[in-house]
Amino acid sequence: MIAATDVTKRYGAHEALRGVSFTAAPGERLAIIGPNGAGKTTLLSILGGLVPPTSGTVTAEGGAVGWVPQQTAVYRKLSVAENLRLFARLERVADPRAAVERALADTGLAERAGDELGTLSGGNQQRVNIAIGLLADPPVLLLDEPSSALDPRHRQRVWAFLDRKAEGGTTIVFTTHDLAEAARHADRVLVLADGERLFEGTPEELETAVGGDAKDFEAAFVAFLTAKGH
Amino acid sequence: MRWLLVKDLQILRRSPLLVVLLVAYPILVALLIGFALSGGPEKPRVAFVNEVPAGEGTFTVGGQTRDATTYADRLFEKVDPIRVKTRKEALDLVASGEALGALIIPADAADRLRSSLSLSGGGERPQVEVVYNGEDPLKRRFVESTIESTLSEANLALSKEITKVGASYLDILLKGGSIDLFFRKIDVLGLQRSAQVLDGLRDRFPEGTEQRRELDAVQRFAQLAVENLDLSDAILASIAEPVTVKQTVLRGSRTPLDAYAVAVAVAISLMFVCVLLAAGMLALEREEHAFGRLVRGLVSRTTLLAEKVALSALCSFALGALLVAGLSLFVDIAWSQAPLWLLALLLGAAGFGALGVAIGAAAREVRAASLLAFLLSLPIAFLALVPSGTVAPALYDVIQAISALFPFDPTLDALDRTLNDSGQSVAGPLLHLAALVAGWGVVGRVALRRFGS
Numbered sequence: 001m002i003a004a005t006d007v008t009k010r011y012g013a014h015e016a017l018r019g020v021s022f023t024a025a026p027g028e029r030l031a032i033i034g035p036n037g038a039g040k041t042t043l044l045s046i047l048g049g050l051v052p053p054t055s056g057t058v059t060a061e062g063g064a065v066g067w068v069p070q071q072t073a074v075y076r077k078l079s080v081a082e083n084l085r086l087f088a089r090l091e092r093v094a095d096p097r098a099a100v101e102r103a104l105a106d107t108g109l110a111e112r113a114g115d116e117l118g119t120l121s122g123g124n125q126q127r128v129n130i131a132i133g134l135l136a137d138p139p140v141l142l143l144d145e146p147s148s149a150l151d152p153r154h155r156q157r158v159w160a161f162l163d164r165k166a167e168g169g170t171t172i173v174f175t176t177h178d179l180a181e182a183a184r185h186a187d188r189v190l191v192l193a194d195g196e197r198l199f200e201g202t203p204e205e206l207e208t209a210v211g212g213d214a215k216d217f218e219a220a221f222v223a224f225l226t227a228k229g230h
Numbered sequence: 231m232r233w234l235l236v237k238d239l240q241i242l243r244r245s246p247l248l249v250v251l252l253v254a255y256p257i258l259v260a261l262l263i264g265f266a267l268s269g270g271p272e273k274p275r276v277a278f279v280n281e282v283p284a285g286e287g288t289f290t291v292g293g294q295t296r297d298a299t300t301y302a303d304r305l306f307e308k309v310d311p312i313r314v315k316t317r318k319e320a321l322d323l324v325a326s327g328e329a330l331g332a333l334i335i336p337a338d339a340a341d342r343l344r345s346s347l348s349l350s351g352g353g354e355r356p357q358v359e360v361v362y363n364g365e366d367p368l369k370r371r372f373v374e375s376t377i378e379s380t381l382s383e384a385n386l387a388l389s390k391e392i393t394k395v396g397a398s399y400l401d402i403l404l405k406g407g408s409i410d411l412f413f414r415k416i417d418v419l420g421l422q423r424s425a426q427v428l429d430g431l432r433d434r435f436p437e438g439t440e441q442r443r444e445l446d447a448v449q450r451f452a453q454l455a456v457e458n459l460d461l462s463d464a465i466l467a468s469i470a471e472p473v474t475v476k477q478t479v480l481r482g483s484r485t486p487l488d489a490y491a492v493a494v495a496v497a498i499s500l501m502f503v504c505v506l507l508a509a510g511m512l513a514l515e516r517e518e519h520a521f522g523r524l525v526r527g528l529v530s531r532t533t534l535l536a537e538k539v540a541l542s543a544l545c546s547f548a549l550g551a552l553l554v555a556g557l558s559l560f561v562d563i564a565w566s567q568a569p570l571w572l573l574a575l576l577l578g579a580a581g582f583g584a585l586g587v588a589i590g591a592a593a594r595e596v597r598a599a600s601l602l603a604f605l606l607s608l609p610i611a612f613l614a615l616v617p618s619g620t621v622a623p624a625l626y627d628v629i630q631a632i633s634a635l636f637p638f639d640p641t642l643d644a645l646d647r648t649l650n651d652s653g654q655s656v657a658g659p660l661l662h663l664a665a666l667v668a669g670w671g672v673v674g675r676v677a678l679r680r681f682g683s
Contacts, residue, residue, distance in 0.1 A: 050526050067526055073519040077241040089233045090528040116244070132523070 001026050002047060002065065002140045002171055007056035009042055009195075016042045017195045019056070024188075026061065026139065029162075029172040031186035033179065033221065035230065038192040040175040041070075041144055047173065048142045061171070066138035070145045072129040076118030080109050080128055083117055084135065091136045103131040106161065123154025127161060134165065141165065143174040147181060159185050183217035191221070193230040234529065234537045238511055242545075252503050253549060261495060273310040274373045277320035277332035280313075282340045289344045296391070308376050317359075324363045331373040334359040404459045421459065425452040492557045493645040498611055500550045500575065501582050501638055505603045508542035508586025513599035531678050535671065538590065539583035547579045554649065564651030574644035574656060577663040581637030584670035591677035607638075614639040637666050 002024050009017040017039045024030040032040045045051040047058055048067040074083045084103050088096035104110040107127040109120075117125060126146065133141055146162070147155040163185065166172050176182050182189055183203040191199035191206070199206055207220040210227065214220035242249055280287075288297050312329050314320050320332035335358050342356035360377050362370050402409055406420025419427075428449045435442040515521040515534070525531050551572065554563065564571070586603060593599035614633045618626055633639040644659035646652065 048526060050522060067523065069519055069522055071519040073521075073523040075237065075241060075518055075520060077244045078237065082237075082240065086233055086237050087523075087528075090524070 001061040002173060003059045004043070004047065005057045005059070007043065007046055007053045007058065009039070009046060009051070010054045015195055017046070017053070020192070020195075020197045021056075022190050022197065022200050024140075024171045024173050026171055027166050027169045029166050029174070029185055029187045031182035031189045032173065032175045032192060033177075033182050033189055034192035034198075035225065037194070039195040040192055042195075043192065044142055044144050044173070044175055061139045064136060064138040064140070066133035066136065066141040068130050068133040068141065068143040068146060070148060072122075072125045074117050074125065074128055074132065077116060079114050079116055080104070080120070081113040083128060084131060087132045088135045093136055099135050099137075103135055106134070106164075107131045108157075121154065123150050123157060126150060126154070126158055130158065130161065134170075139169070140171040140173065143172070145175055145177065147176070147178065155181070179218040179221050180216075191224065193225060193228065198228050198230075199224065231529070231533055231537045231540070234524075234534070235541055238537070238541050241511075241514070252506060255502065257499055257549075257553060273308060274330045274369065274376060275328065276309040276311055276373065276377070277323040277329040278306075278311040278313050279315065279317055279320045279332065279334045281317070281337040282335055283337065287340050289340060308380055309373075321361060324361050327363060330363055330369050331377060332359075332361040333377060334361070400459055404456060421452050421456050425449060425456060428452060489561055489563065489650045490646060492554070492561050492563060493642055493649050494615070495557065496550050496553050496575070496649075497578065497638060497642040497645055499553050500546050500578050500641065501607050501611065502604075503549050504542045504546035504579050504582035505586040505589065505607050506600055507545055508538050508583045509590035509593065509599040509603040510596050511541060512538045512587050512590030513593050513596045516594050517596050532675060535587045535591070535674050535678065538587045539580060539667075539671070542583040542586055543576065543579035546582065547576050550575045550579065563649045567648045567651050570656055571645060571648035574641065574648050574660065574663075577660055577667070578637060578641030578644065581641060581663045581666045581670070584667045584674060585637060588670050588674040588677055591674045610636045610638045614642060634662070635666075637663060637670075640666065 003022070005021050007017055007020045008015070020039075020043060022030070032043060034040055042051065046053045047060075048065055050067070075086075078086065081100055081104065084100040085096055088099045088103075093099045101110075104113050107124075107130075109124060109127060109131075112120065112124070117128060120128070126149070130141075130143065130146065133143070141162075143162070147158055150158060159181075162172055162174075174186075186203065188200065188202050189206060190197065199209065201209075203217050206224060207214055207217060210220045210223040214223055288295050290296070312323060314323065317334050320329070320334055323329040324332045339356040339358065342354055346355055358381070360374075360381075362373060364370050399409065401407075402418050402420065404421050406418055406423050408415050408417045410416075428445055432442060432445045432449065435445065512535070515524065521534075524534060529537075554571070554575075557563070558565075585606075589603050589606065590599045593602055610633070613629050614636075616626070616629050620626075621629070640659040640662040644656050644663065647654045647656045647659065
């Protein structure tokens with residue numbers, strides 16, 4: 001579980017987040033969506049502890065939060081196993097070897113454990129990127145646009161992997177511009193615009209909020225933003 | 231920090247081209263600079279024509295026969311002579327650039343010299359002709375100064391010989407003796423004996439007579455001449471060499487040039503490897519987008535900087551120590567001072583590492599960091615090598631102040647003092663380096679906070 005209470009972030013005169021609150025339950029998948037400049041990445045960075053909030057609080061179950069940046073944050077000159085081992089040691093995981101073996105099994109990359117990461121496809125690199133975020137087996141995993149640079153086949157693999165983690169009880173919070181992906185893989189969505197929380201609920205509830213006659217979730221989202229003056 | 235160090239060494243091991251470049255490039259640059267500083271310039275090729283007929287190059291000074299070619303030999307110690315027979319051949323060689331200059335000794339040079347040195351004196355002085363190729367001003371200046379300094383030396387040597395002869399003639403005039411003149415031996419009474427003779431003659435004339443007054447006047451002149459000619463040797467020596475040079479080194483050490491070149495070569499290698507490595511490896515964390523993941527609670531920014539300083543310092547320290555060991559095969563270094571110069575290497579490496587992380591913290595990409603590190607390193611080394619007296623004093627003070635802000639100058643200073651066992655304390659440069667490690671470390675930390683994400 002992770003909860004944000006009245007989180008505000010100011011950069012000088014600019015207010016990037018204005019009193020945002022939400023809660024994501026264990027095993028829940030929460031998508032943070034919104035137009036460019038809405039404050040999605042800022043909120044995720046605050047949840048992940050990268051950036052301190054100006055005011056407000058963030059509470060995470062067990063205090064441990066896994067974080068997966070948008071771009072693959074791994075060393076291309078190291079092998080898959082070496083990357084996993086390095087971060088397992090830096091995370092001070094009790095049994096780094098077991099954690100690496102588990103991550104290799106989870107990602108389905110055990111056969112390529114010795115390959116330099118730079119030789120892997122973008123999709124496989126992203127799976128390693130996500131696996132590193134899960135090395136310490138955190139109850140909450142934050143992902144910044146996890147499938148933005150992937151082709152549909154790799155995107156499907158990554159989501160299958162994340163869906164399994166959610167089924168296992170991990171709370172998944174992710175940002176995305178792909179509204180179809182949000183509708184398909186999120187249990188609930190949090191809509192932000194200009195740093196303000198406009199909506200929190202299921203994709204179906206958002207569609208209902210705009211009359212339920214939108215042809216798809218993307219159309220409903222655009223209609224919702226327009227109705228709210230964005 | 232241990233696992234980050236292991237990771238960086240693994241990355242370096244898998245980047246052989248980078249390692250070869252990092253190691254080979256500074257060593258090559260260092261060796262080139264070292265040899266350029268320690269090796270003297272090559273002898274310039276100079277066409278040489280001696281038009282004096284064979285066997286007629288001798289002259290006599292003070293009864294001793296000298297050969298003019300011995301003076302030419304002195305010149306050939308400093309130039310590479312191309313001996314030709316005619317003036318035209320010599321000029322052709324200069325015009326074609328094959329020779330940087332030509333030295334022509336005309337046929338009458340020996341005759342004129344003999345005439346100048348004869349007791350009758352007079353006549354025109356001998357003259358040698360020097361022709362330069364002005365195509366390259368630097369080479370021309372080098373040949374000019376080489377030939378001029380050698381001819382000056384020859385003139386001085388000849389002048390000393392002539393002075394010695396002049397002094398011996400004056401001695402005969404003073405004390406009496408015999409000289410060879412026109413193949414005849416002539417006895418000279420000498421002023422001292424003349425005074426004695428005059429003294430004897432004076433008593434023969436009564437006091438107050440005209441003859442006695444005239445003899446008194448002659449005797450006073452003789453006495454005056456005796457007293458003053460006694461000083462003639464010293465005066466003539468002053469004329470031959472009015473100014474003598476006593477050399478004393480006031481500041482710095484008496485380090486031989488080749489030993490100083492070792493210190494320069496090692497300092498340059500240390501700087502390039504360390505600054506490039508520290509800047510590049512820190513920038514790599516950002517380029518690989520791992521920086522954010524690392525500083526999100528896994529390691530602190532300060533630990534990350536310290537790790538990069540340690541990595542680059544250890545690698546460049548090993549390289550520097552190997553370079554010293556290699557260069558010691560060619561140049562004597564003070565092995566008894568090994569603990570001190572190893573400490574100087576380590577602190578110098580740490581200083582360059584701290585400078586490198588400051589650069590790496592400000593750059594987001596490895597290429598930008600490397601370029602910045604390279605662009606900064608070159609002028610730092612150049613400024614630190616500017617000797618005093620070669621620029622205006624105010625500008626030199628500015629250069630000194632700028633150099634003091636970077637680790638190259640104190641590293642070079644510390645290495646020079648320890649590698650060459652100059653006897654000077656190394657505490658100053660080492661403390662300076664320690665301060666720079668801290669200073670640049672702080673700059674790096676601030677830059678990482680300002681530009682890091």
